[in-house]
Amino acid sequence: MDGWTQSLGAAPLLLIAAGAIALILVLVIKFKLHAFLTLVLVSLVTAFATGIPSGAVVDVLLDGFGSTLASVALLVGLGAMLGKLIENSGGAAVLASTLISLFGEKRAPFALGVASLLMGFPMFFDAGLVVMLPIVFAVAARLGGPVLLYAMPSAVAFSVMHVFVPPHPGPVTASELYGANLGLVLAIGLVCAIPTFYLSGVLWGRFTAKKFPFTVSADALFGTDGGDDVKNPPAVGTVIGVLLLPMALIFLNTGLDFLRAAGLVSEEATWFGVLTTLGSSSVALLLSVLVALIVLGFRRGESGTALEKIVDSSLGPICSVVLITGAGGMFGGVLRTSGIGDALSDTLDGMGLPVIIAAYVIAVVMRLAQGSATVALVTAAGLMAPAVAAGGYSVGEIAAITVATAAGSVFASHVNDSGFWLVGRLLNMDVATTLRTWTVQQTLESVLGFLIAGALFLVL
Numbered sequence: 001m002d003g004w005t006q007s008l009g010a011a012p013l014l015l016i017a018a019g020a021i022a023l024i025l026v027l028v029i030k031f032k033l034h035a036f037l038t039l040v041l042v043s044l045v046t047a048f049a050t051g052i053p054s055g056a057v058v059d060v061l062l063d064g065f066g067s068t069l070a071s072v073a074l075l076v077g078l079g080a081m082l083g084k085l086i087e088n089s090g091g092a093a094v095l096a097s098t099l100i101s102l103f104g105e106k107r108a109p110f111a112l113g114v115a116s117l118l119m120g121f122p123m124f125f126d127a128g129l130v131v132m133l134p135i136v137f138a139v140a141a142r143l144g145g146p147v148l149l150y151a152m153p154s155a156v157a158f159s160v161m162h163v164f165v166p167p168h169p170g171p172v173t174a175s176e177l178y179g180a181n182l183g184l185v186l187a188i189g190l191v192c193a194i195p196t197f198y199l200s201g202v203l204w205g206r207f208t209a210k211k212f213p214f215t216v217s218a219d220a221l222f223g224t225d226g227g228d229d230v231k232n233p234p235a236v237g238t239v240i241g242v243l244l245l246p247m248a249l250i251f252l253n254t255g256l257d258f259l260r261a262a263g264l265v266s267e268e269a270t271w272f273g274v275l276t277t278l279g280s281s282s283v284a285l286l287l288s289v290l291v292a293l294i295v296l297g298f299r300r301g302e303s304g305t306a307l308e309k310i311v312d313s314s315l316g317p318i319c320s321v322v323l324i325t326g327a328g329g330m331f332g333g334v335l336r337t338s339g340i341g342d343a344l345s346d347t348l349d350g351m352g353l354p355v356i357i358a359a360y361v362i363a364v365v366m367r368l369a370q371g372s373a374t375v376a377l378v379t380a381a382g383l384m385a386p387a388v389a390a391g392g393y394s395v396g397e398i399a400a401i402t403v404a405t406a407a408g409s410v411f412a413s414h415v416n417d418s419g420f421w422l423v424g425r426l427l428n429m430d431v432a433t434t435l436r437t438w439t440v441q442q443t444l445e446s447v448l449g450f451l452i453a454g455a456l457f458l459v460l
Helices: 012-030 035-051 054-088 091-103 106-119 125-143 147-164 169-178 182-211 237-260 270-278 281-295 304-311 318-335 340-349 356-368 375-392 395-408 419-424 432-458
Strands: none
Touching: 012 035, 012 340, 012 395, 012 432, 035 054, 035 281, 035 318, 054 237, 054 281, 054 304, 054 318, 054 419, 091 106, 091 125, 091 237, 091 395, 106 125, 106 182, 106 237, 125 147, 125 237, 125 281, 125 419, 147 169, 147 182, 147 395, 147 432, 169 182, 169 237, 169 375, 169 395, 182 395, 182 432, 237 270, 237 281, 270 281, 281 304, 281 419, 318 340, 318 356, 318 375, 318 419, 356 375, 356 395, 356 432, 419 432
16 A cells, blocks of 8 residues: 555545445345345445555455454453353343342343443453343343343443543543643543533433343343343352452553553553553453352362363354454555545645634544544544643643543444444344444444533633
């Protein structure tokens, strides 16, 4: 790709992107073509349509696919193993019963959401979701209610923490680009995250559950049958400990990154590298699976052969999730390589909007155009950083601008976002249902977060 420059302007590139998205929706919803085949086909067509050199098209497709799978495949695979071990041991049923007895049936969705908020402070969105879903499914199966009533608050809790709150990479990166105070960004992020979680998670979950009242089936992703019939199930404390282990390990990574960004520790230190490696999401889940094999398997009398079969059975149901998510990353990668982001950024940069609105709008447009929230946030913050630096803003105002930019980066997750396919497939939703539930939720989350950040910008 060296030496190639995009000759098309923003308008034709945007039309091509819009046409590609429409084609995906038509092929999947109307013609029922499998989502994986659809995404690969449309990625190929889009690469040619945007003028990417023919000799580089395959490399671009594989780069987008591989870069997404590099993290997603490990996280989903290890998370599925951990979830299957928890479910098969009876641990999910035990924890579900404990939650219901403590909070009652009516408060169970809220309780799951609050637990996810706490776990979501150090854990990334996708890692937290795959760890928490077995418990969500167990509660939904026990109470016989719609899956979305219980899953939406939990998924949204992980999302708002990942989007708004340091030490997650998005707000930390934006803080560094803007020169924002991390402590203030953390405080404002929490002020945005908590009410946004309740409004777009708990209340939206209730609404979507009424509109789409599908329930957990016996062949759900992590399994839901047999939990009550298991002999010698683990104690609830053991289950909580297994769930908290990846959270504690990941906190090593995210917490140390927070301290690094604040200038309190050096990333050159050997101990820093060792602890951050142990705390990376994939390694943390690997260690947690190994511990679960011991405390939920061997110590309960399971043989090695039986445990091997249990772990192996967890991988079949998630193959479709992994491949479709990777193909979604492929499509987003084609759009990024095509230069649509750069063209749109140049166009939006000269619109003359107030800085906080311009930062939000640029992040929104970038998110819609190419799918990656990280790319949307980094691009918007990079473009607006000089204006923020020259604007004479207070420390509080800069922190509010940082959070507002993060809010824009989560707007309207759809078919060019690998996260859209991850959530939809994990919750066993088709594309149309995912658009009506998750895409709308992400839009609500973005708008609510921006309104709260904007209000704080006016008073700080």
